[in-house]
Amino acid sequence: MATIEFENVSKRFGDSVAVDNLNLTVQDGELLVLLGPSGCGKSTVLRMVAGLDEPDEGLIKINQETVNDVEPRDRDVAMVFQSYALYPHLTVARNLEFPLRRRGVEQAERQKIVSDVAETLQLTPLLERKPAELSGGQRQRVALGRAIVRKPSVFLMDEPLSNLDAALRVETRAQIVALQRRLMTTTMYVTHDQVEAMTMGDRIAVMKAGVLQQLATPKVLYSLPANVFVAGFLGNPPMNLLPGTVGSSTEGSPVIRLTGGELPLPSAYVGLNLPEAVFAGVRPEALTVDPDGSLSAVTTIAEVLGSEVHVITALPDGSHLIVRQDADLPIPERNESIRIRADDPESILLFDALSGERVQAR
Amino acid sequence: MSLIAYCFILPPLLVFSVFSFYPFLHNFKEALYQTPPYPNEPSKYVGFHQVAQVLSSTQFVQSLTTTILFSLIVVPIGLILGLLLAVAANRKLKAIGIYRTIFSSTVVTSVAIAAVIFGTFMDPVVGLLPWLGINPMPPLLQNPTWALLAVSVVTIWQGLGLSFIIMSAGLQSVPEDVLEAAEVDGASPVARFWHVTVPLLSPILFFALVVATISAFQSFGQIDLLTGSNSAYLHTDVLTYLIYQNIQGQAPNPGVASVLSIVLFLLTLSLTLIQLRYVERRVQYAL
Amino acid sequence: MPSDLSTISPAKRRTNAPRGQHRTHKHGRWRAIGSYLLLSALALIVLIPLYITVVNSLLQGNLIAHQPPPLFPVHPDWSTYSTAWTEGDLGIYLRNSVIATSIIVSGQLLTTIFAAYAFAFLEFPFKRTLFVVMLSTMMIPFEVTLVTNLTTITKLGWYNTFAGLTVPFLATGFGTFLLRQAFRQLPKELREAAELDGYGHFRFLFRIALPLARPTVAALAVFSFLGAWNQYLWPLVVTGDNNAIRTVQIGLKQLQATQANQINVTLAGTIIAAAPLLILLIIFQKQLVRGLTAGAVK
Structure with missing residues (x-):
């Protein structure tokens, strides 16, 4: 002992x-x-x-x-x-x-x-x-x-x-x-x-x-994960870390603006003093390809791994976004423009783009 | 294709044929011929008479004894000292390379150099050893009791560099993680040395033992320089020296030299065979 | 003693993190100091014979028998060196050693390179047998062949010549074996690619195989240099009393005999004879160690 x-x-x-x-x-x-x-x-x-x-x-x-x-x-x-x-x-x-x-x-x-x-x-x-x-x-x-x-x-x-x-x-x-x-x-x-x-x-x-x-x-x-390193190190594929800023949507609700669109700001972060530049951390399994999604991207390649598929896409600024989906869903074609939705917006994490640390939520 | 291959190997084969195989085999013929004690007389066939004569002569028995005794002194001490130096130098320190060079240094000093240096030390008048109180009568190098030991000291010093180099290479082949495992497993430094390093070193120790013994059997220069023509009297006349004396001594006797050469060869061969058998076993063990 | 054996761990690691000094903290520092003291003491013991020889070689003749012997050459007398060089003929002997050694080393390399190439890359009848024949020479010590070799050399008219001094050593079984192994470790594709490029044997050997086997060739060269330079028995037997081709090792014997009453001169000669190789050791230590341990450790 x-x-x-x-x-x-x-x-x-x-x-x-x-x-x-x-x-x-x-x-x-x-x-x-x-x-x-x-x-x-x-x-x-x-x-x-x-x-x-x-x-x-x-x-x-x-x-x-x-x-x-x-x-x-x-x-x-x-x-x-x-x-x-x-x-x-x-x-x-x-x-x-x-x-x-x-x-x-x-x-x-x-x-x-x-x-x-x-x-x-x-x-x-x-x-x-x-x-x-x-x-x-x-x-x-x-x-x-x-x-x-x-x-x-x-x-x-x-x-x-x-x-x-x-x-x-x-x-x-x-x-x-x-x-x-x-x-x-x-x-x-x-x-x-x-x-x-x-x-x-x-x-x-x-x-x-x-x-x-x-x-x-x-x-x-x-x-x-405490910071972007841990977030990016764990998980296969690892967490998506998308550079963006915190702002308001046209309707006035708080959002995270990304190059390919925007994601809703999780309620746990609303009303906090947030850094200007952030990384939005989203697990690939929390994303779905959906024509009504809030992000637009272009499919780079879809990796079929038997029971699941990793759809690797590129946002307009070139950064990668990976979606993990079940194999029985339709698989996007290469170079196809698609839209992506966050299933559970509350699971999105924010990281300070300068320090790399995760922003403490309420 | 074949022709060019034969052209490539012809030169060394020629050299070996003329200067290795032929003279080696010729020993067996020469051994059966006796050179008469008068110059310019043809040697005559005497069969195994000469072989028997040489092998039973007190001179040969003494020479063989001297050779073996000399090896028994020189080889173990030389190897142990080399191992001690290697253990001492086998650590990660700044400037360790300088110490390694110093410990290897005698590998480039020839037997002749070693013999002259130590011959001076042992000189009864100007030498260092007499000054240190080691001054028997008759002097070290003219004293049947001490001469072989004196020659051995020279040989050991001269062989120290090679011994150190081989032992160092051996130590470096012992995997560090195994030593660390032993350290964590509770082995003291001494236990690590005896229970891990030495067993893992044993193939190299064995190799070194054979090589060092063979080279001890071939020792000549230090004996020629330090005790020279008094060697028989001083009991330092190893086989090689006896061969030399029968070639260029006062009464050259090629037949006798040939018999002695065959004996020297058989000694070497037996050691090599032991080595080969052991190496074979080792290879199997590694598989 | 136990503490001396505690760091028998050599520098062989699989991890890539640079691990410097083993435990450098607190008592580690004392351990390092202890190590240096021990190593220095051992170095002193190994070097003392050479050091005293240097000191004695610089003594003036009348001081040589002075007891106790001085620790430092107080009034160094460099004339011993010029005496050894000129009167002791060491200049000539050194030149002879250089010539004989050069012939042996370059000759050995030449025969070895071609033979090793043949055994490594070419196919021909009796290859295995011939290779075994080549190796078997390692079992015949030169001392054993002395009697007849002297006769052969004399019959060839090579007694007292550089030919007699060197020709018997122009091939080496050990070297052939070593270099063949090195050649065989080169990827087969190299030979095939070279053939496709239309390389002949010589171009492949000298442009590709030999440069790649350079460490082995270097080790071999240094090894054979050492052996040739330090030879004693054969040069003694074959140079008779001819000053003109006597090597430096035999020169020392001569010096010892003729300058018996001038030990400082003899010792100066010894230093002159030892210096070239000591310098080479410092430069080529790595190659030398590789050549000397080639048979011991794989």
Whole structure:
């Protein structure tokens, strides 16, 4: 049982800032996903918890205890590496046993723990093999097993699924979540895959260029992204971010003016002091192609993905607008001029065009 | 097409035929002929008599013993020191390149240079070692008890650069994430070294062991320069030196040199075969 | 000791984030200072023999036996170097070494490049067999062939000549193997594309294959240079007492014998003999390391 806290943590490598003034608390028993594009510093955050990298500034606490000067082996954390980092010269059994041996666990107990873990991860028939004789998925399970054998207070996982093929990834994803729920071990999980993050995380910390952008549950992250980066990073296709201004329609009702027309201003924003230039954030699934719609656009291409269709259109200023619709609806032709309607105008979000931050609604 | 290919490989094949295969095979014939002790007399066929004579001679037995003893001193110490230097230099620091260059430096100093430098140190009058109190009688390089050790020190120093370079390459081939995994898994630095680095290094250690032993068997220059014609008396007459003496010594004896050459070849070959078998296993293990 | 082994992690990372110094904070700084102290101490031990040699080579003759030996050349006497150069004939020996080494290196490269090309790109009967034959030379140490080679060289009238000194080394099995491997790693499409463009063997070899295999060729060149320059046994046997072609390594033996009462001159000669390669090491360290470790690490 453990909590992990970051207090004003920064880390530089030469001139580049890997982590910039990070403040974050991982709750006891939580599975927290660190999500971001490659090079955003998420792996460095993980490595600092492990003690493999040392922060230049700030404190890292595990269970309220500062661990900055504690050696990795004394931190009671276990890590699953992206490459698995199995010991190539040792059998699966020996790989699993390694952390226990190093901690001086008795042989009889070691054997019992190893066979239990092997059973859980379906590794029992592979115990005498060497890593080179295993498939990618099997290696991944050994890496996972090596992390759980000694019941650490913290699990650290650095893109553990990125070397697996798509089908296996989905399966293992569920296994890891199930395992974590059962053990209730505080877990930090690094990934650049938003689907992985959304399906696995209790909470997700989105990072960009070393800076924490938003920390929230998957649901909040999706419905209320803190800024244009998060809005554009999550969702497939991501949220449409349309540059516009806030004004009044000819009838006098408040609207967001865009180059291809206008969208009604959600009531939660009415009467607020709004910035002049904004981005209107609309999820593609909240839009519909409709001859009576308030936006006009030209279809660039329609991507048919089986059950759904992504209609990619261009507004008069050239910016893209994506509509996600069911496959059974008529599909617009290429270069066809169409009109688009917002299904639920209240779900539209406003972002300050200067700062990129979401405008707080009432 | 074929013609041009043969043209391309002809020159090296010619060189190898004349200066490698022919002289190698010729040893087996020459070994059966004895050179009479008088000049300008033709050598005569004596069959295996000479082979038996050489192999049972005290001179040969002593030379073989010296060769093996010399290798047993020089090889392990050289490799361990090289490994220590490599471990010391295997860290990310500014200016580490300068240290690496220094540690590699003896790779370009020839045995002749090493021998002259250390020969001076060991000189009973002007040398550094006598000044440090290491001054046995008779002097180091004229002392049967010390001479082999003295020659070994020179050899170890001269081989240190190569040993360091090979060990460094080996250390760099150990994946860092595996070492980090061990660090998180609770292994102390010493445990990481013994339980991860050394096992992962073992193929290279083995390779280095064989190569270093073969090259120790071929040592000559330092012995010629430091103990020279007294080598037999000083117990520094390794096989190669004995071969040389039978070619250009006071009483050249090509037949004897040939027998000794064959022995040297067999020693080398056995080591190479062990190496090949091991490499084969290693390849299978990697598959 | 444990702390010395704690950073045995080398610079091999898959992540692209630049990770500089391993743990540079607080005790990390002390660790770095400790590392420098240790490294400097080791460097000193490795360098001491060379350093003392330099100091002693600059001593005036009457000071050489002075005990304790001085740590610095207080009144450096550079005349030892000119004495070694002229009276010790080191100038001539160095020139000979340069000539012999140049012949061996360029000859080895030439034979190796063509042979490796044939084994890598051409098809011909007995290719495998001939390749094995080529490789098998690696199992025959030169020392083993000494007896007969000396006779052969003498019969050819090459005793005491540069031909005798160099011709036996104009081919190398190891080098052929190494370069063939490098050639084979080039994409097959290159050869095919070159053929479509109407390139003949020579144009393909010198315009495409060789430039692409340059790192290996460089490693090979430096490796064979080192071997040739530092040869001792064969030059000793084959140059007899002829000053005119004696190499610098044998020159040192000569110097040691003739200048026995002038150790400072002998040591100056040693430094003269060592300097060229030490300089080359600093320039070509990367190539040298690659050549030397080619067999050890894939």
